[in-house]
Amino acid sequence: MPRTPRTTILHLVLTLCCILWGQNTPSLASTATAIDEFLGCLSADIPSGLIQTPATPSSYSALLLSTARNLRYILPDTSKPLGIIAATEHAHAQTTVRCGRRHGVRVRVRSGGHDYEGLSYASVHLHNHNEPFAVLDLAALRAIHVDPARAEAWAESGATVGELYYAVGAASRSLGFPAGSCPTMGVGGHLSGGGFGSLARKYGLCADNVLDAVVVDADGRLMNRSSMGEDHFWALRGGGGESFGVVLSWKVRLVPVPETVTVFSIVRSRNQSAIELITKWQEMAPASPQELYLRVLVLNQQANFQALFLGRCGGLYRLMQDHFPELGMTEQDCEEVSWVQSTVFFGFSTTSVPPEQLLNRSSNPSYYLKAKSDHVQEPIPRDVWEIIWTAWLEKPEAALLMLDPYGGVMSSIPPSETPFPHRQGNLYQLQYYSFWYENGTAAAEKRISWVRGLYKEMEPYVSSNPRAVYVNYRDLDLGTNELDGDVTSYEKARVSWGDKYFKGNFKRLAAVKTMVDPHDFFRNEQSIPPLPAAKMIDSI
Known part of the structure; x- marks a missing residue:
C-alpha cells in the first residue's frame, strides 16, 4: 500500500534520527524500516492523536515535557524517544509492547516522570543510543477507586501520590496510605521502587502495602497477582520500574490513622x-x-x-x-x-x-x-x-x-x-x-x-560492602548496564549497581527477570538483567 505524505515525511525524520543515534548502528536502513513498521503497527489499534513523533514537533515536545521533571534530560544531546504513546486504556499498553517486541523497538514507561536520571523518558548511555525506543506515557491512566469499608484502594499508575492522598482523605478521615512527600510523583514509579514516606516507621513502605497489581508482561499479556505468580508479584514491589513489565494499576491496603x-x-x-x-x-x-x-x-x-x-x-x-x-x-x-x-x-x-x-x-x-x-x-x-x-x-x-x-x-x-x-x-x-x-x-x-x-x-x-542506595533515588554514577551478547550482563550490573540497590535480593530479581522477560525486552541503563543459565540452575 503506498505511503501517505505524512508517513513519508515521518520516515525521513526518523532516518535522520537514526543517523544521529550513531554511525555504529548495524543497518540504518533496516532500523528506519523497523521504526516505520513499529509506528504502523501502533496505528492499527491506537488512535493517531495519541501517538506523537518528531514529525509533529510542537505536540511531540509538549508531551515529552509534560512530566519530564529534570531539565538535564531534555537537553539537545540527550537521546529522545522516536515516539510517545499517550495511553488512555490498558489495551494501548498491550499494543505498544507487542509492536515493540515485533519490530525491535524498546519501550520505556513513564508515570510521573520523577526518575532522578530521566530513564523513563530519555536515554543517556551510548549503548542505548543504538537502540531506538518509544515512551509509553501513562499519565492519562489515573483512575482511583477507594473502598473505605474494606480499607483498600485501586490506583492506576498514572495517578499521582497527591491524587491518591486526596481520594483517600475524601473517603475517610480515619484512613491513610504510607507513601512519599512529593505529591506529583506517579504512583507507578513510586511503588515500583518501594516508596518511603512519613508513615513508614508505623506501616512500612508503599510496597509493603500492595495487595495486587495489573501488569502487561513482555508478551503483551494482561496479568494480575494470581496469573503472574508470587515471584513476579514480589519483584514488582520494589525491584525498580521498567524491568518486569508495565504495571497499569495497583491494589493497596489503606492503614488506620487518627482523625487528628x-x-x-x-x-x-x-x-x-x-x-x-x-x-x-x-x-x-x-x-x-x-x-x-x-x-x-x-x-x-x-x-x-x-x-x-x-x-x-x-x-x-x-x-x-x-x-x-x-x-x-x-x-x-x-x-x-x-x-x-x-x-x-x-x-x-x-x-x-x-x-x-x-x-x-x-x-x-x-x-x-x-x-x-x-x-x-x-x-x-x-x-x-x-x-x-x-x-x-x-x-x-x-x-x-x-x-x-x-x-x-x-x-x-x-x-x-x-x-x-x-x-x-x-x-x-x-x-x-x-x-x-x-x-x-x-x-x-x-x-x-x-x-x-x-x-x-x-x-x-555510611554503610559499606555494599554502600547501600535506595533505587528510587536513581544514581547513574554507580554504573550503567552493558550487553553480554543480546542481553544485559548480569555480573557487571551486580558489581556496579545491583548489590548497592538490592543487596542479597539482586540475584532473586535476576532470576525472576529470566522467567518473565528472558529476552530482556524491558531494559534501560539500570534495569534488572536476566540471570545466566549456570546461576539460574544454582538458584533453583
Whole structure:
C-alpha cells in the first residue's frame, strides 16, 4: 500500500534520527524500516492523536515535557524517544509492547516522570543510543477507586501520590496510605521502587502495602497477582520500574490513622545548636515510638526538624520532652490537622493551602537536579558534622541534605520480604539533593561536583560492602548496564549497581527477570538483567 505524505515525511525524520543515534548502528536502513513498521503497527489499534513523533514537533515536545521533571534530560544531546504513546486504556499498553517486541523497538514507561536520571523518558548511555525506543506515557491512566469499608484502594499508575492522598482523605478521615512527600510523583514509579514516606516507621513502605497489581508482561499479556505468580508479584514491589513489565494499576491496603494528627516544623541555625541537635537526632529519631516521624532538612545553613505524630499535640509534647528536650519544642509549635492535611504539610511545607492543592499536576520542569543517597548505620560524630557544615554546607553551591529516620516497623520487616532490603541495622537514610535553575555547563558542573564531593567525603561514615542506595533515588554514577551478547550482563550490573540497590535480593530479581522477560525486552541503563543459565540452575 503506498505511503501517505505524512508517513513519508515521518520516515525521513526518523532516518535522520537514526543517523544521529550513531554511525555504529548495524543497518540504518533496516532500523528506519523497523521504526516505520513499529509506528504502523501502533496505528492499527491506537488512535493517531495519541501517538506523537518528531514529525509533529510542537505536540511531540509538549508531551515529552509534560512530566519530564529534570531539565538535564531534555537537553539537545540527550537521546529522545522516536515516539510517545499517550495511553488512555490498558489495551494501548498491550499494543505498544507487542509492536515493540515485533519490530525491535524498546519501550520505556513513564508515570510521573520523577526518575532522578530521566530513564523513563530519555536515554543517556551510548549503548542505548543504538537502540531506538518509544515512551509509553501513562499519565492519562489515573483512575482511583477507594473502598473505605474494606480499607483498600485501586490506583492506576498514572495517578499521582497527591491524587491518591486526596481520594483517600475524601473517603475517610480515619484512613491513610504510607507513601512519599512529593505529591506529583506517579504512583507507578513510586511503588515500583518501594516508596518511603512519613508513615513508614508505623506501616512500612508503599510496597509493603500492595495487595495486587495489573501488569502487561513482555508478551503483551494482561496479568494480575494470581496469573503472574508470587515471584513476579514480589519483584514488582520494589525491584525498580521498567524491568518486569508495565504495571497499569495497583491494589493497596489503606492503614488506620487518627482523625487528628500533629505536625510541626522547627528551624535551628548553627548558632542555635543545629549541629548538636542533628548529632542527638541520629539516635533519638530511629529509636522513638513508631507513631513519630521526625526528619531533618538541612538547607541554607539551617536545620529544619519536621514531624508527623499520629496523635494530639499534648502527646507529642510529652514525647519530645522525654526523648528530645534539647530541640526546645513547645506546644505552640504544634499544628493539629487531619492526616490528608499532613500530606499537604510535607508536600508544600505549610498547612495553609487546602487539600485540593494535592490535585495540582503542574509539571513543567523548572530546574536541573542531581541526587545521591546513603544509609547510615552508626551515628556520625559531632566533630564530623562540624567539618561537613564548615567545608560543605557553607559553600555558595551547597544544596539540600535530607535525613529520614528508619526504625519502628521498618526494623521488624525481613529484608527479603520485598526487593527493598534497607531495613534492619539502618538508623536513617541520607539524601544529597542539588537543584539549580541556571542553564549551562559551568552551573551544572559546579552543582554536581558539590554532590559528588560530599558523597565521597561521607564514605567512612555510611554503610559499606555494599554502600547501600535506595533505587528510587536513581544514581547513574554507580554504573550503567552493558550487553553480554543480546542481553544485559548480569555480573557487571551486580558489581556496579545491583548489590548497592538490592543487596542479597539482586540475584532473586535476576532470576525472576529470566522467567518473565528472558529476552530482556524491558531494559534501560539500570534495569534488572536476566540471570545466566549456570546461576539460574544454582538458584533453583
